[in-house]
Amino acid sequence: MWQPAQLLVLALGSSIATAAASNKRGLVFVPNEKWPQDSQIWIKPGTDLSWYYNYEPNPSPSYADTTQDKFEFVPMMWGKTADTKFLDSVTQQIDGGRNISHVLGFNEPDGAISGGSNLDPESAAQIWVKNMEPLAKRGVKLGMPAVTGSDRGVKWTKNFAQACAKALSADGGNKNCTFDFLPVHFYGSFEGLASHMGSLSASFPNVTQWITEYNWDNQDLKTTQSFFNTTCEYFDRLQSVARYSFFGSFRSKVSNVGPNAVMLNNDGQLTDIGSWYLGGSATGVNPQSAAGKSGASVLAAVAAAGIAGVVLASF
Numbered sequence: 097m098w099q100p101a102q103l104l105v106l107a108l109g110s111s112i113a114t115a116a117a118s119n120k121r122g123l124v125f126v127p128n129e130k131w132p133q134d135s136q137i138w139i140k141p142g143t144d145l146s147w148y149y150n151y152e153p154n155p156s157p158s159y160a161d162t163t164q165d166k167f168e169f170v171p172m173m174w175g176k177t178a179d180t181k182f183l184d185s186v187t188q189q190i191d192g193g194r195n196i197s198h199v200l201g202f203n204e205p206d207g208a209i210s211g212g213s214n215l216d217p218e219s220a221a222q223i224w225v226k227n228m229e230p231l232a233k234r235g236v237k238l239g240m241p242a243v244t245g246s247d248r249g250v251k252w253t254k255n256f257a258q259a260c261a262k263a264l265s266a267d268g269g270n271k272n273c274t275f276d277f278l279p280v281h282f283y284g285s286f287e288g289l290a291s292h293m294g295s296l297s298a299s300f301p302n303v304t305q306w307i308t309e310y311n312w313d314n315q316d317l318k319t320t321q322s323f324f325n326t327t328c329e330y331f332d333r334l335q336s337v338a339r340y341s342f343f344g345s346f347r348s349k350v351s352n353v354g355p356n357a358v359m360l361n362n363d364g365q366l367t368d369i370g371s372w373y374l375g376g377s378a379t380g381v382n383p384q385s386a387a388g389k390s391g392a393s394v395l396a397a398v399a400a401a402g403i404a405g406v407v408l409a410s411f
Contacts, residue, residue: 117375118332122170122341123148124309125156128350132158134364138345139167144375147339149200149308153185164195170239172200173227175213183227190234199231200279200308202241206252212244217252221259221273229264229274237276240300242308245282245292253278254299275300277338281309283353286326297336307331307340314354317383324369342373348383355384362386 121144127135135158138145147168150156155169162169171189173182190196204212205220215223220241228238241256243249260273278300282289289310296305312323324342331337348355349362359370361381368378 116329116332117144118328119144119146120331120337120339121145121328121373122168122308122339123345124341124343125150125159126346127156127158128346131347131364134347134360135159137360137364137366137370138374142375144373149341151203153182154189155194164197168197169194170198170200171196172203173223174203175205175215176219177223177227180226183230186231186236187234190236196236198237198239198277199228200239200242201228204244204249204281205241205256206243206246206249217256217259218263220256221263224260224273225263232274232276238274239277239279239306239308240275240303242279242281245280245284245289247295249281250292250295250299253296257300275303277304277306279306279308282307283309283311283313285312286323286330289327290330304338305336306338309341309343311343311353311357313357315356317356320354320356321368324372328372342369344369358383 123138123145125135125138125148135156138148139159139162145167147170148156148159149170149172151172151174153171153173155162159167159169171182171186186196186199201224202213202215202220205215205217206212207214232238240253243252257273257275261271264271264273278296280293280296282292289307293305293307297303307327310327312320315323328340328342331340342359343353344351344358345360346358347360347362347364348358351358357369359367359373361367361383363386365381366374366376366379367381367383369383371377371379
């Protein structure tokens with residue numbers, strides 16, 4: 097049962113030093129070709145990360161040879177696609193032996209800027225019926241489109257669900273499209289995030305949520321870290337949240353969510369948030385630093401965090 101009010105009070109009242117280990121955490125993979133070595137940080141033994149997505153239908157080259165049981169890849173149909181291109185890609189992967197169990201729908205279709213796929217609900221419904229519904233028949237779990245964290249997004253999702261049912265029933269009968277879980281995007285305070293999750297839950301009760309993009313962007317370091325720990329603790333307690341992925345797996349200098357809301361500093365070293373997210377302890381590395389700690393002290397921090405064999409950038 098969804099209980100946002102009670103859980104909100106509990107989360108705000110809690111005082112936690114770091115995020116506890118979790119099997120719900122995944123990676124929003126946004127690599128930078130300047131630092132290919134950073135990609136290996138997320139798959140070293142001992143991390144909490146068990147799954148990832150990359151806004152694309154195919155696995156990233158960095159993890160192409162990694163099996164699903166080691167690091168699960170979740171394909172995404174980002175936006176408008178030609179005919180059954182997404183379906184064909186995922187089907188080919190499944191037939192080739194990759195165990196695809198979940199897929200993600202459109203990326204912020206209600207948004208036209210900052211990565212939004214900008215699709216009207218009716219067009220999105222037609223594409224969904226062609227590409228996603230056949231996958232449901234093969235046992236693949238379907239994630240609804242991930243709208244922006246706004247009232248506009250909630251409205252878009254409702255309109256899409258109606259349009260999708262209409263499109264699916266065009267050949268006769270009264271049918272609803274298949275929605276197994278609901279991805280959520282949000283950038284802002286914890287209170288705003290919890291409220292947005294509650295609004296979506298009210299519109300789609302008893303549908304599990306995945307928080308697939310979230311952060312409180314452009315805040316000072318203390319606020320950012322407090323937000324990170326509070327949200328992780330909140331998601332881990334909620335049975336209605338099956339998975340979550342913090343948006344920040346990149347270096348501070350290329351961040352579009354502010355210099356503090358990241359997992360790597362400017363030398364590719366794990367920040368406190370980065371280490372916490374992997375299930376370790378604080379590293380003391382300032383996100384905006386160029387060198388952070390010395391090589392010896394960083395390696396000591398990694399060893400203390402229990403993250404075996406993490407490869408950092410050269411010191």
